[in-house]
Amino acid sequence: MLAYLLNLATLMCINAVLAITLNFIMGYAGIFSIAHAIFFGVGAYSAAWLALHASANIFLVIPLAMLVAGALSLVLALPALRVRGEYFVAASLGLQVLGVTVFSEWKSVTGGLGGMIGIPPAELFGHAVADPVQFLLLALCCLIPVLLLTSVLLRSSFGRNLKAIRDSESAAHACGKNVAVIKTLSVVISAMLAAVAGALYAFYMGFINVESFMLDTSVLLMAMVIIGGTGTLLGPLVGTVLLMLLPGVFSYMSFLPQTEIGSIQQIAYGLAMVLLMIYRPGGIVGSSSARPAKEKAA
Amino acid sequence: MNAITEHESAMQAALAPQGDGEVLLSIRHLNKSFGGLKVTNDVSLDLRAGIVTTLVGPNGAGKTTLFNQITGHLVPDDGEILWRGQSLIGRRHFQIARMGIARTFQDLRLFNQMSVEENVLTVMEPVSWIWQPGGRAARQQRLERVHDILARTGLETKARTRAIDLSYAERKFLSMARIMAADARIWLLDEPASGLDRSSYERFLGLLRSEVAKGVTVCIIEHNLDIVVGISDRIAFLDQGKLLADGLPDEVLKNPHLAAIYFGDQTS
Amino acid sequence: MLLLQLLINGVQVGALYALIAVGFSLIFGSTRIFHFAHGSTFTIAAYVFYDLLSIAQWHWSLAVLASAAAAVLFGLALNRFVYVPIQKHEGSFFTVFVASFGVGIVVQNLCGMLFGRSFVAVSTPLSRSVEWLPGLYVSPLAGIAIVIALLFFFALQLFLMRTHTGMAMRALSENPELVRAYGLSPRRLSMMVFALGSLLVVPAALLSAAGSGLNPAIGHHVMLISLAATIVGGVGSLRGAACAGLLLGLAENLALAWFEPQWSEAITFIVLFLFILFRPSGFFGRVATS
Numbered sequence: 080m081l082a083y084l085l086n087l088a089t090l091m092c093i094n095a096v097l098a099i100t101l102n103f104i105m106g107y108a109g110i111f112s113i114a115h116a117i118f119f120g121v122g123a124y125s126a127a128w129l130a131l132h133a134s135a136n137i138f139l140v141i142p143l144a145m146l147v148a149g150a151l152s153l154v155l156a157l158p159a160l161r162v163r164g165e166y167f168v169a170a171s172l173g174l175q176v177l178g179v180t181v182f183s184e185w186k187s188v189t190g191g192l193g194g195m196i197g198i199p200p201a202e203l204f205g206h207a208v209a210d211p212v213q214f215l216l217l218a219l220c221c222l223i224p225v226l227l228l229t230s231v232l233l234r235s236s237f238g239r240n241l242k243a244i245r246d247s248e249s250a251a252h253a254c255g256k257n258v259a260v261i262k263t264l265s266v267v268i269s270a271m272l273a274a275v276a277g278a279l280y281a282f283y284m285g286f287i288n289v290e291s292f293m294l295d296t297s298v299l300l301m302a303m304v305i306i307g308g309t310g311t312l313l314g315p316l317v318g319t320v321l322l323m324l325l326p327g328v329f330s331y332m333s334f335l336p337q338t339e340i341g342s343i344q345q346i347a348y349g350l351a352m353v354l355l356m357i358y359r360p361g362g363i364v365g366s367s368s369a370r371p372a373k374e375k376a377a
Numbered sequence: 378m379n380a381i382t383e384h385e386s387a388m389q390a391a392l393a394p395q396g397d398g399e400v401l402l403s404i405r406h407l408n409k410s411f412g413g414l415k416v417t418n419d420v421s422l423d424l425r426a427g428i429v430t431t432l433v434g435p436n437g438a439g440k441t442t443l444f445n446q447i448t449g450h451l452v453p454d455d456g457e458i459l460w461r462g463q464s465l466i467g468r469r470h471f472q473i474a475r476m477g478i479a480r481t482f483q484d485l486r487l488f489n490q491m492s493v494e495e496n497v498l499t500v501m502e503p504v505s506w507i508w509q510p511g512g513r514a515a516r517q518q519r520l521e522r523v524h525d526i527l528a529r530t531g532l533e534t535k536a537r538t539r540a541i542d543l544s545y546a547e548r549k550f551l552s553m554a555r556i557m558a559a560d561a562r563i564w565l566l567d568e569p570a571s572g573l574d575r576s577s578y579e580r581f582l583g584l585l586r587s588e589v590a591k592g593v594t595v596c597i598i599e600h601n602l603d604i605v606v607g608i609s610d611r612i613a614f615l616d617q618g619k620l621l622a623d624g625l626p627d628e629v630l631k632n633p634h635l636a637a638i639y640f641g642d643q644t645s
Numbered sequence: 646m647l648l649l650q651l652l653i654n655g656v657q658v659g660a661l662y663a664l665i666a667v668g669f670s671l672i673f674g675s676t677r678i679f680h681f682a683h684g685s686t687f688t689i690a691a692y693v694f695y696d697l698l699s700i701a702q703w704h705w706s707l708a709v710l711a712s713a714a715a716a717v718l719f720g721l722a723l724n725r726f727v728y729v730p731i732q733k734h735e736g737s738f739f740t741v742f743v744a745s746f747g748v749g750i751v752v753q754n755l756c757g758m759l760f761g762r763s764f765v766a767v768s769t770p771l772s773r774s775v776e777w778l779p780g781l782y783v784s785p786l787a788g789i790a791i792v793i794a795l796l797f798f799f800a801l802q803l804f805l806m807r808t809h810t811g812m813a814m815r816a817l818s819e820n821p822e823l824v825r826a827y828g829l830s831p832r833r834l835s836m837m838v839f840a841l842g843s844l845l846v847v848p849a850a851l852l853s854a855a856g857s858g859l860n861p862a863i864g865h866h867v868m869l870i871s872l873a874a875t876i877v878g879g880v881g882s883l884r885g886a887a888c889a890g891l892l893l894g895l896a897e898n899l900a901l902a903w904f905e906p907q908w909s910e911a912i913t914f915i916v917l918f919l920f921i922l923f924r925p926s927g928f929f930g931r932v933a934t935s
Contacts, residue, residue, distance in 0.1 A: 235507070253486075
């Protein structure tokens with residue numbers, strides 16, 4: 080029982096980081112990315128490669144993984160953000176597909192379909208973090224700074240810029256905001272922090288393969304953010320906890336066909352997304368949006 | 378429409394500042410087509426410092442389209458737009474905004490999910506990177522300015538309210554508050570007073586007058602005759618993309634041909 | 646010879662992609678709704694056809710009709726019960742997109758639960774390739790695909806250019822007022838747009854069911870193609886979407902001459918990315934200003 084709970088808690092921390100970072104761009108900048116799993120993957124593969132070939136020292140691996148993800152996101156964001164948000168969705172869907180193909184085919188670096196195995200445990204001040212309790216603490220030590228950092232950023236002028244862009248890009252332009260730069264910055268920050276989750280994941284699991292970074296994962300992350308409530312600080316956390324408890328809840332309901340639990344889960348949050356958008360677009364944590372005041376006929 | 382006697386109009390002509398100010402914005406032979414439709418047809422117009430120019434004309438005459446070309450939202454097919462001698466064509470919208478040209482939108486485009494205070498504060502923070510220069514002192518100063526602007530637009534009690542929760546009139550005033558925060562030399566206002574009730578409208582007129590008195594150059598798109606007559610120094614009449622008249626309010630509005638086009642639209 | 650084979654395959658696939666893309670472009674261009682569930686319409690049409698033909702053993706013509714009806718009903722229901730309520734109270738791009746996405750997830754998983762996750766196909770003699778020229782294999786299905794696509798385009802062209810309703814559809818996105826002048830309400834017109842757009846995926850769905858096979862995740866691929874073709878062709882241009890669909894089908898197949906099959910989806914993305922980089926307005930689109 081304890082092992083199960085520790086596992087759940089650790090995975091929740093990792094997913095929470097991902098949800099928070101996805102919310103950063105989706106809920107605040109209004110950038111819809113279905114490719115978040117790819118940056119998660121880039122972080123994981125970078126960390127795994129470094130741990131296997133260089134060093135498993137956390138203070139080396141995590142920053143370098145962040146750098147790789149950040150650089151990649153910069154290269155991708157610069158052109159993609161020049162177009163409207165609607166087109167960015169298309170580009171991100173394409174990126175997700177392309178990323179999975181690269182992860183599966185680039186055998187020399189990612190191990191191809193088989194993935195990478197035998198990843199050594201993370202090293203912290205010379206001590207190998209192999210014990211589940213210790214790892215949970217490590218995960219929390221990564222989650223909390225990420226949470227603090229994003230909340231500081233969001234309360235600052237940068238956060239206001241993001242929200243302005245989300246609410247009305249043309250008005251933001253008219254106020255003199257260089258929208259492209261702001262969006263690019265937010266994507267890079269989001270990708271870099273997602274890589275932190277990736278590195279944690281690689282160390283925790285000891286092996287990684289492309290299965291963890293496919294479209295399903297991106298969709299799950301999106302669901303966490305949306306159901307919890309976009310544009311709020313607490314929303315992604317609520318969404319993460321809720322959606323990660325769901326498989327457990329469903330397996331209790333023995334009248335459900337156990338082999339189809341995965342599908343049932345997905346149907347559950349697909350339905351939740353649809354219903355929420357109709358009745359409560361702000362998600363669980365968000366406020367239900369009021370109607371704009373009726374415009375009087377001129 | 379106020380009855381303007383010969384004497385009064387002569388006085389107005391003498392007093393109205395119009396010929397001497399520096400030309401801030403110069404539009405020369407601007408052309409723009411959408412598909413087969415010519416929305417801007419060889420328009421030339423000068424906006425001089427300290428003067429209020431009103432763009433009037435029937436719906437669809439191309440007034441907002443003209444604004445969009447000035448602010449860089451649309452690229453004209455040919456012609457020139459000069460801001461204090463420099464060409465604006467080809468510049469990005471945010472660059473043009475930073476050069477001192479601010480605008481409002483007919484559909485307001487407020488930052489709906491943000492509070493009134495945040496809406497105004499966002500405009501006041503110019504830099505796009507992660508932090509603003511100046512530290513604590515500058516931040517304090519900005520906040521004071523924000524509250525000053527909110528006081529002048531009558532929104533202080535709603536400082537923490539989300540823009541989407543405001544009443545119609547309050548939203549219009551927030552749009553004005555945003556442009557007041559922009560520190561711009563010229564304001565392009567797109568139907569800022571449309572749909573306002575009587576008392577809000579009076580308040581709006583007062584606000585506009587006091588800002589104009591401070592030296593802001595304004596170009597307004599308006600249908601409301603009280604503004605057109607009461608506050609304009611010049612009127613430019615647009616119809617189907619063409620500039621039909623550009624002069625003193627008197628001259629333009631007394632022209633029967635233009636009145637027919639204008640009032641014809643009002644009754645339809 | 647390989648190249649010629651790939652070219653023919655490319656044209657066949659491209660013709661179907663063009664239809665799918667035009668369906669999406671019509672809906673998106675007219676109503677501005679990011680109908681991410683367009684892929685689901687395809688999935689539903691295809692699986693209904695498969696189920697009725699292979700499992701329930703209906704006559705193929707009935708299966709085709711039922712399939713078309715299912716697609717149209719799905720599109721209409723989605724519009725009526727999901728998009729319209731959302732647009733009534735807030736209707737931002739985000740909410741519509743997420744709802745559409747949610748529908749896609751539900752449909753994909755339902756189909757997975759009902760029909761399994763592996764590839765299924767309708768077996769028909771039409772899908773068997775015949776050696777047309779030495780080394781060149783073509784199936785009657787390919788010919789049918791191209792002919793049907795051309796017929797549909799021709800009919801669509803007539804409809805949009807000559808009929809009142811059609812012209813009103815084209816005007817819907819630019820000028821809803823003009824639509825009222827035609828004596829139609831924008832809401833009813835949106836309904837028709839959804840019906841028509843959904844109908845356009847049916848030929849592609851049926852031919853895929855008979856040809857390359859289906860699995861529940863096929864909706865994603867359809868969506869990627871629709872989006873890519875709409876952007877590459879230019880938003881608002883149906884002609885562009887059709888051309889781009891054809892181009893993507895060709896690119897996907899011709900790429901097989903040099904790359905492994907698993908890269909074919911990636912090719913689509915690369916083409917899309919290049920366009921976003923260098924020509925975001927696509928071939929024929931209006932300039933994508935904010």
